[in-house]
Amino acid sequence: MPRNRNDQTKEAKRDEIVTAASSLFVSEGYDGASMGKIAAAAGLTPNTLYWYFGDKDELFVAVADRYLDLLLEQHTTVAEQPLAEQFVWLVDSLRPVRHLVATVHARVARSPRIAEWHSSFHRQMEALFEDQLTIELSAARRNAEAAVVTFAIEGAVTHDLDADATADLCHSLAQRLAGL
Amino acid sequence: MPRNRNDQTKEAKRDEIVTAASSLFVSEGYDGASMGKIAAAAGLTPNTLYWYFGDKDELFVAVADRYLDLLLEQHTTVAEQPLAEQFVWLVDSLRPVRHLVATVHARVARSPRIAEWHSSFHRQMEALFEDQLTIELSAARRNAEAAVVTFAIEGAVTHDLDADATADLCHSLAQRLAGL
DNA sequence: CCTCCTCTTGATTGACATACAAGAGATATT
DNA sequence: AATATCTCTTGTATGTCAATCAAGAGGAGG
Numbered sequence: 001m002p003r004n005r006n007d008q009t010k011e012a013k014r015d016e017i018v019t020a021a022s023s024l025f026v027s028e029g030y031d032g033a034s035m036g037k038i039a040a041a042a043g044l045t046p047n048t049l050y051w052y053f054g055d056k057d058e059l060f061v062a063v064a065d066r067y068l069d070l071l072l073e074q075h076t077t078v079a080e081q082p083l084a085e086q087f088v089w090l091v092d093s094l095r096p097v098r099h100l101v102a103t104v105h106a107r108v109a110r111s112p113r114i115a116e117w118h119s120s121f122h123r124q125m126e127a128l129f130e131d132q133l134t135i136e137l138s139a140a141r142r143n144a145e146a147a148v149v150t151f152a153i154e155g156a157v158t159h160d161l162d163a164d165a166t167a168d169l170c171h172s173l174a175q176r177l178a179g180l
Numbered sequence: 181m182p183r184n185r186n187d188q189t190k191e192a193k194r195d196e197i198v199t200a201a202s203s204l205f206v207s208e209g210y211d212g213a214s215m216g217k218i219a220a221a222a223g224l225t226p227n228t229l230y231w232y233f234g235d236k237d238e239l240f241v242a243v244a245d246r247y248l249d250l251l252l253e254q255h256t257t258v259a260e261q262p263l264a265e266q267f268v269w270l271v272d273s274l275r276p277v278r279h280l281v282a283t284v285h286a287r288v289a290r291s292p293r294i295a296e297w298h299s300s301f302h303r304q305m306e307a308l309f310e311d312q313l314t315i316e317l318s319a320a321r322r323n324a325e326a327a328v329v330t331f332a333i334e335g336a337v338t339h340d341l342d343a344d345a346t347a348d349l350c351h352s353l354a355q356r357l358a359g360l
Numbered sequence: 361c362c363t364c365c366t367c368t369t370g371a372t373t374g375a376c377a378t379a380c381a382a383g384a385g386a387t388a389t390t
Numbered sequence: 391a392a393t394a395t396c397t398c399t400t401g402t403a404t405g406t407c408a409a410t411c412a413a414g415a416g417g418a419g420g
Contacts, residue, residue, distance in 0.1 A: 010397085010398095013398095029286075029289060029290065030286075031290065031376095032290070034375075034376060034377085035376080035377065035378085036375085036376075036377095044399085045399070045400060045401090046376095046377085046378090047378090047379095047399070047400060047401085048398080048399055048400075050377095050378070050379085051397085051398060051399075052398095055377080055378075056377070056378090099289065102285045102286045102288075102289070103286060105282045105285060105286070105338055106209075106210075106282045106283060106285070106286030108282075109209060109279065109282070110209065110211065110212070122339075140344065140345070140348050141348065141352070143345060143348070144345065144348035144349045144351075144352045145352060147332070147335065147336065147339075147341065147345065147349050148328065148332045148349060148352060148353065150335065151331050151332045151333075151334065151335020151336065151339070152327070152328045152331045152332055152335075153331075154331065154335055155327065155330065155331020155332075155334055155335065156327070156331065158285055159302075159327075159331070161327065164320065165320070165323060165324065165327065168320050168321065168323065168324035169324045169327050169328060171324075172321070172324045172325060172328060173328065176328075176356055179359075190366090190367095193367095211407095214406080214407060214408085215407080215408065215409085216406085216407080216408095224368085225368070225369060225370085226407095226408085226409095227368070227369060227370080227409090227410090228367080228368055228369075230408090230409070230410085231366090231367060231368075232367095235408075235409075236408065236409090361420105362419105362420085363418100363419085363420080364417105364418085364419080364420095365416105365417090365418080365419100366415100366416085366417085366418100367414105367415085367416085367417100368413105368414080368415075368416100369412105369413085369414075369415095370411105370412095370413085370414095371410105371411090371412090371413100372409105372410080372411080372412105373408105373409085373410075373411100374407100374408095374409095374410105375406105375407085375408090376405100376406080376407075376408105377404105377405095377406090377407105378403105378404085378405090378406105379402105379403085379404080379405105380401105380402085380403080380404100381400105381401090381402085381403105382399105382400085382401085382402100383398105383399080383400075383401095384397100384398085384399075384400095385396105385397085385398085385399095386395105386396085386397080386398100387394105387395080387396075387397095388393100388394085388395075388396090389392100389393080389394075389395090390391100390392085390393080390394090
């Protein structure tokens with residue numbers, strides 16, 4: 001079982017790269033974060049990145065995955081609050097990574113990897129909230145309501161809404177679900 | 181008043197370029213539609229594009245503007261129909277240009293030109309529907325409802341929903357507005 | 361005939377994602 | 391101990407792209 005040259009497992013090194021890539025993707029966006037910059041931030045040459053990741057999209061997905069895991073983990077801390085508060089929390093959590101959200105939507109047509117991540121993301125988001133819907137609805141209706149909520153939240157994240165407008169939107173969404 | 185070399189006004193030539201760029205942006209997306217391809221499609225060298233447009237984003241905005249004008253013009257033909265039908269119409273109209281929508285959101289942070297177009301787009305979309313809201317609401321509440329509708333429609337455009345799901349979503353949005 | 365003005369092109373630059381082949385260092389095998 | 395093999399790293403290179411610049415070509419007006 002050959003270990004890494006520097007007493008470091010491959011996974012650990014991958015994680016380091018993901019950390020460096022993460023802050024660059026978030027601050028500079030997908031195009032602004034070149035493989036060269038990411039490599040420099042990780043103390044490597046650009047080529048080395050391709051040992052750990054097949055291409056830029058695979059690295060991006062690794063970054064997105066880490067954020068998604070973090071999000072799902074942190075959601076447990078607010079899972080008991082009313083839906084409106086959970087929505088506000090979700091928007092606030094995602095807004096710092098709005099560049100990632102926009103990138104996913106922009107590249108979903110070009111990159112199969114990102115397309116796959118995208119549908120997985122939506123699946124997990126729906127799972128987060130679907131059992132909190134106490135009212136009985138037809139499956140079609142349920143999907144429509146879930147889509148409205150999901151898309152409205154994505155919109156709130158990627159567009160410029162101030163705190164008040166965000167809260168209004170989230171409460172409107174929750175009230176809507178309650179009033180069915 | 182010196183005319184164009186080929187008996188063609190500058191505006192006319194710009195329009196030809198926008199036409200060529202338009203179909204390429206729609207079919208290949210922003211990254212896929214290189215200035216070289218666009219120039220070739222218009223029967224020009226890439227450099228010539230830069231005589232008519234300052235940069236790629238300016239050309240993109242010209243394309244987006246044309247679609248927006250078309251959309252606003254065609255909306256008059258459905259303006260008398262119930263809101264739900266207008267929403268369905270809007271989603272169906274925008275879905276073919278979903279790449280443009282995604283591009284706008286992805287580049288809004290990098291290009292001031294596109295950022296400006298983006299806010300103008302949302303302003304005009306809201307104007308389309310705001311006077312159809314017969315119920316009295318506070319300004320804040322009104323904005324929240326408008327945001328939900330706008331974002332839900334954008335989401336329906338950029339995500340894969342079949343015709344039934346689209347109709348369900350649009351009717352749900354309209355029903356909610358009616359039931360306030 | 362000369363001189364602007366409008367448009368077009370060729371040559372070039374610098375950044376980028378990515379491929380390839382060769383190296384370096386540690387481990388495993390003989 | 392010598393060699394082979396695996397893991398990782400780097401140098402070099404390729405092709406593509408947006409954008410720039412300087413130089414032309416053609417018509418209009420003086």
